[in-house]
Amino acid sequence: MLLSVRNLQTHLHLRRGVLRAVDGVSLDVAEGETLGLVGESGSGKTMTGLSLLRLLPKGSGRIAGGSISLDGRELTTLSESELVREIRGRRIAMIMQDPMTSLNPVFSIGDQVGNPLRNHDIARGTAVRAAVVDVLRRVRLPSPADRLDDHPHQFSGGQRQRIVAAMAIGCTPRLLIADEPTTALDVTIQVQIIGLLRQIQADTGAGIILITHDLGVAASLCHRIAVMYAGQIVETGPVRRIYRQPAHPYTRALLEAIPRLGAKRGRLAAIQGQPPSLIDPPTGCRFAPRCALRMDKCAEAPPEITLADGHRAACWKLADA
């Protein structure tokens, strides 16, 4: 397995108390596979991604337990300098939501795409420029050789996201974490970036973790899906199982709550209430307070039930069935 995460616990130490942002997450990503980490804001999907790179908020964030193994190598025990040298940007790279915040406005894109190549000794001296042109060509930026000295503001939103992708794939990482990579883009540009991620994966065999709240984007790109709620994965499985036979009441409710193109619905099935606070989460199933199928037993932590090959969900209802 390329990436194996077991029982990951990430805490944010805030003035109000300890926020359990990631609370017992386990997941696997195989080479050439895309795992969709789907959930709402505050569900812990971005914190899970940042934990893999140990890029947690300075001072407050720390990994409190669990293991992260990449190609069999444990990452949680590595020192900061080992992480910087061998993992971050080298074996695991990240594409963020807003290309304007991941690009520095005062440096040329040639400099910025070249930086990781220099830092990780992929290319040196005069070879860097040629390597940058090559990687920009791979993300299909038009006429890259003429644009190395241009700055981020001289590019459109879609082009900027291509440049961010170029920064991420320059060192041919084994794992790519894409955090809402298309959310800031218009739909006809979004489809181009989705195509680009697919092509990068086909070319490099990288595993991808796609973090998104958009069930459409996840369906179009992912092989497997993990649904997060309140810091935990409540259901995981092959993409077709999740969309065709969702098992967890939260997954089902999410799929019911969104309007679907070409399938006019009378009234949307809203999920009442809102997600719990992760400083003092409810004991037992965290979705129970909003769940239409709630039972007394849900006050205890639900067991994870295997429904089919690789399809698991944590719910008492499934334990009884």
Added chain:
Amino acid sequence: MLELDGLTRHYRTRHGVVRAVENVSLTLRAGGTLALVGESGCGKTTIAKMILQLEQPDAGTIRFEGADVAHMDRAALHRYRRDVMAVFQDPYASLNPRMRVANIIAEPILAHEKPGRAALDKRIAEVLDIVGLPVSAARLYPHEFSGGQRQRIAIARALALQPRLMVLDEPVSALDVSIRAQVLNLLQDIQDQFGLTYLIIAHDLALVEHFSSDVAVIYLGRVAEAGPTAEVFAGPRHPYTQALLAAVPLPDPDHVLSEAAAAGEIASALNPPPGCRFNPRCPRAQDICRTTVPELRGTPHAAACHLVSEPPRT
């Protein structure tokens, strides 16, 4: 109810003239919901701002129940301003954090009338009840509410003067998926209950199909296609509308997205291409598309495309 005729708005900048809105004509039917659809920078928010009198058009007219808004006297304009209200995208930005909810809701009321304390409190309690918040919410500040509840407060404020038309600018896009349905259902209930007319700006096409009765697809400041939502979505005529619909990822792993329908980048409104503004990205563009601006033809389902007489995509 509301008619836009030849609406045009240009911005003069250092780099030249931004043709944000160009000759836009649209009609809102009373009790209907018109959705403005298009990519960021296409001019849909500028259109909304002109309707809300936050911007003045360079050319064209806005007629509300037959009266030209530009030629209204003070009293009529005052009346117009209470008939037309808005709910914006981000309830974190649109509510003053230093004001209690009661004052947030009272503000538009007090700008238009002088009710007594008891009558004002009663009105505030009424609109809070309509949007599904307890009366006790009135004493609290915005930060004590979640995003969905804040949007309910913004809706309550918009409702306080019993408007007839509401401009909804991306009303749920800042909210979480599980909360969006709550707010959309609330907006539909309010519309049914009070016979409101909506103008909604949205980029989520599934939401537009679900929520609106009519739709106008805007590309670089011009109307590309307009008509009853069901007809436009079932048989899009303009290649841009077709491209938009083909690019929407569906929550269905077997759905295949089409990247080919709109290649390239969205052009700049600073220097829009001559002829049909979509022609550089259009897979079917011909010579005429590069020279002549196509007229919006057809009723009620209209498209601005030289090729529209060809059979639509199957």
